[in-house]
């Protein structure tokens with residue numbers, strides 16, 4: 001009888017659970033928080049599918065400061081230094097395209113589903 005799982009088997013199991021959760025009926029599970037990592041001068045993932053009432057949370061993993069700022073400046077979480085976190089509540093009339101004011105080539109999208 002095998003008692004110990006390999007680390008790889010454990011990780012694969014965790015991935016399977018995460019996938020199953022993601023594919024579940026999220027409408028019935030209430031608001032969720034979507035984490036966007038800011039990494040290597042990019043928003044990861046670049047596009048987030050979110051519902052009204054969800055929260056978008058940015059975590060800056062870069063040494064460089066970044067911002068998460070609506071294209072029309074309707075909302076702006078200001079400068080995020082390394083490991084700082086900022087959040088925005090998804091509303092039905094919000095500007096959904098955003099960028100980093102320090103590095104305008106960094107773009108992100110909050111796609112409402």
Ligand SMILES: [Cu+2]
Pocket residue numbers: 041065066067100101102103106
């Ligand atoms: Cu930036």
